[in-house]
Amino acid sequence: MDFLNWPFFEDHHRKLAAGLESWCVAQLGHVDHDDVDASCKKLVRQLGEGGWLNYTVDQGRGIDTRAICLLRETLARHDGLADFAFAMQGLGSGAISLVGAPEQRARYLPKVAAGEWLAAFALSEPEAGSDVAAMRCAATAEGDGYVLNGEKTWISNGGIADFYVVFARSGEAPGSRGISAFVVDADTPGFEIAERIDVVAAHPLARLRFSNCRISAAQRLGNAGEGFKLAMRTLDIFRTSVAAAALGFARRAQAEALAHAKSRAMFGATLSSLPLAQAKLAEMACDVDSAALLVYRAAWARDQGRTVTKEAAMAKLVATEGAQRVVDAAVQMFGGRGVRRGEIVESLYREVRALRIYEGASEVQQLIIGRELLK
Ligand SMILES: Cc1cc2nc3c(=O)[nH]c(=O)nc-3n(C[C@H](O)[C@H](O)[C@H](O)COP(=O)(O)OP(=O)(O)OC[C@H]3O[C@@H](n4cnc5c(N)ncnc54)[C@H](O)[C@@H]3O)c2cc1C
Numbered sequence: 472m473d474f475l476n477w478p479f480f481e482d483h484h485r486k487l488a489a490g491l492e493s494w495c496v497a498q499l500g501h502v503d504h505d506d507v508d509a510s511c512k513k514l515v516r517q518l519g520e521g522g523w524l525n526y527t528v529d530q531g532r533g534i535d536t537r538a539i540c541l542l543r544e545t546l547a548r549h550d551g552l553a554d555f556a557f558a559m560q561g562l563g564s565g566a567i568s569l570v571g572a573p574e575q576r577a578r579y580l581p582k583v584a585a586g587e588w589l590a591a592f593a594l595s596e597p598e599a600g601s602d603v604a605a606m607r608c609a610a611t612a613e614g615d616g617y618v619l620n621g622e623k624t625w626i627s628n629g630g631i632a633d634f635y636v637v638f639a640r641s642g643e644a645p646g647s648r649g650i651s652a653f654v655v656d657a658d659t660p661g662f663e664i665a666e667r668i669d670v671v672a673a674h675p676l677a678r679l680r681f682s683n684c685r686i687s688a689a690q691r692l693g694n695a696g697e698g699f700k701l702a703m704r705t706l707d708i709f710r711t712s713v714a715a716a717a718l719g720f721a722r723r724a725q726a727e728a729l730a731h732a733k734s735r736a737m738f739g740a741t742l743s744s745l746p747l748a749q750a751k752l753a754e755m756a757c758d759v760d761s762a763a764l765l766v767y768r769a770a771w772a773r774d775q776g777r778t779v780t781k782e783a784a785m786a787k788l789v790a791t792e793g794a795q796r797v798v799d800a801a802v803q804m805f806g807g808r809g810v811r812r813g814e815i816v817e818s819l820y821r822e823v824r825a826l827r828i829y830e831g832a833s834e835v836q837q838l839i840i841g842r843e844l845l846k
Contacts, residue, residue, distance in 0.1 A: 473480065475489075478557055479535075480541075481792035483667040484538060485539055488545060491523065491541075491545045491546070494521055494523075495546070495550075495553075498517060498521065502553060504552060504628070504672075507674055510552055511555070511556045511628070511675055516587075518560075519741060520586060523542060524557065524560050524583065524585070524586050524841055525584050526539055527557065527558075527561035527566075527583065528564055528568050528584050529580070530567035530580070534565075534568065536708065536771075536773040539561060539770075540711055540714075540715035543558060543712045543716045544716065546716075546719065547715075547717075547719025547723070547743050548719040548720070548722050549723075550672070553569060554716050554719065554837055559627050560583050560584075560589070560590050561709060561712070562590070562592045562627075562705065562709050563628060563632065563636060564580060564583045564590045565573075565705035565709060566592075566636045566652050566702070566705050567579050567580060567654065569708075571692060572689075574689070582633075588634065589633050590633070590635075590636070591627060591632035591634070591636070591661065593635045593679060594606075594623070594638045595623060595626070596622060596624060597624050600625070602713065606638065606639070606680065607621055608620070608637070608638075608639040608640060609640050609642075610639035610640065610641045611642075614758075615687060616685060617641070617651075617674070618684065619653070619662075619681035619683075619684040619685075620682060620683060620684070621639065621680075621681055622679060622680050623678070624668075624679070626676065627676055628675050629675060629679055630664045630667055630675055631655070632657055634656050635654070635657065635679065636652060636653070636654055636692065637655050638652050638653075638702050639651065639653065639698070641696060643696030648699070650702075651691055651695050651696060651698040652692040652694055652697075652702065653686055653690050653691050654690050660684070661681060661683050661684030662681055664679060664680075664777070665678045665680040666678040670819055671821045672818070672821035672825065709830065710786075710830055711783045713784040713787055713790075713791070713830050714762065714765070714768050714769070714783075714787045714790035714791065715770075717787075717791040717793070717794035717826045718762045718794065720767055720794050720797075720819050720822060720823045721758060721794035721798065721823075721828075722759055724794075725756065725759050727805075727815050727816050727819075728751075728755065728801040728804045728816070730750060731801075734817050742804065742833065748804065751803075754796070755798065755800055755801070761789060762786070762794065765786040769783045778822055780843055781839070781840055781844070784840050785829070785836075787831065788836040788840070791823075791826040791827045791833065792833060794823050795824070795827060798816065798820050800843065801816045
């Protein structure tokens with residue numbers, strides 16, 4: 472935990488990280504990854520009771536990016552689903568924190584922070600992932616509200632969320648300027664779960680369908696036509712935290728690999744005595760530290776009120792790509808045990824993969840960095 476002495480942090484951050492570490496050891500226990508719906512609901516309740524979800528919503532002072540990153544890094548190091556449950560409360564309610572009207576904030580944010588309601592963020596569509604502005608899901612103004620028609624896919628917490636922040640084409644202008652955001656309660660008539668999606672590391676995930684789903688104008692978040700900007704602002708907050716989660720996975724893999732290398736007897740000594748193994752451990756350490764430096768630089772800069780488009784993209788690119796390398800190297804060091812179900816490095820290998828794809832694939836981060844450099 473030496474990195475906590477870096478100048479990016481304040482004392483309350485150091486206390487927070489130590490507090491969550493103790494909480495994880497004492498309270499988290501074994502997380503069942505076979506029944507992810509039940510586990511996520513339980514985790515959200517536990518995290519709410521522990522007070523940790525207070526950091527996922529704006530309670531008047533904005534969002535403390537360094538706190539969010541430290542919490543995600545710590546949770547990911549202990550359990551990927553615990554990190555996921557925490558992260559989705561923030562991502563799913565982020566637009567309400569940013570632009571919610573007082574009634575919207577009062578209705579949703581306390582329940583999110585208490586772990587009583589689960590949140591989801593519905594942006595991607597079958598034909599619009601990286602190319603968000605190609606979205607087709609329509610919000611047609613009718614009477615004193617809107618009618619939603621279309622689909623969203625890959626939606627985390629889909630099927631178990633109590634509400635969904637949905638981005639849909641409201642038609643004020645072509646392309647990205649004709650999109651608005653809405654908060655849709657899960658029991659709204661016309662809304663349904665079209666399909667549950669099974670992925671390499673199980674998480675609650677679904678394709679959503681809206682069929683003449685009527686919502687009142689009071690469910691719109693922010694101004695009409697400004698939904699795309701709002702989605703990007705929400706992702707800007709949480710992009711650095713995806714990098715922090717990757718860092719947590721990498722740190723766990725590094726720790727597992729180090730312990731294994733020191734204890735595995737081989738060629739009359741231990742794996743750790745072999746120069747090639749030491750070189751691998753050195754590469755892992757460089758990947759971990761370079762990710763950590765970029766994550767906490769971006770988080771610190773955002774907390775200073777700076778725009779961190781480039782810094783957050785660099786953190787996400789380097790941390791997720793680096794975590795993949797670190798986890799892969801750890802699996803390799805474990806030999807056959809590395810691919811055996813039930814081994815920590817085997818589950819990390821499955822957990823880490825999607826982070827290079829969601830909230831902007833690595834190629835999208837490269838484009839963002841390139842564009843910012845050329846400005
Ligand atoms: C586990 C998981 C959870 C998710 N949770 C959510 C969620 O909660 N809410 C939500 O809205 N979405 C969510 N997503 C969707 C995610 O954001 C999209 O999968 C992602 O944006 C990529 O979109 P796509 O899958 O349509 O791939 P595509 O857009 O078809 O892209 C495919 C690949 O093309 C490459 N690529 C992209 N752009 C470029 C480029 N400019 N140049 C070169 N190559 C490029 C990348 O390698 C990319 O992976 C989730 C996805 C996963 C896997």
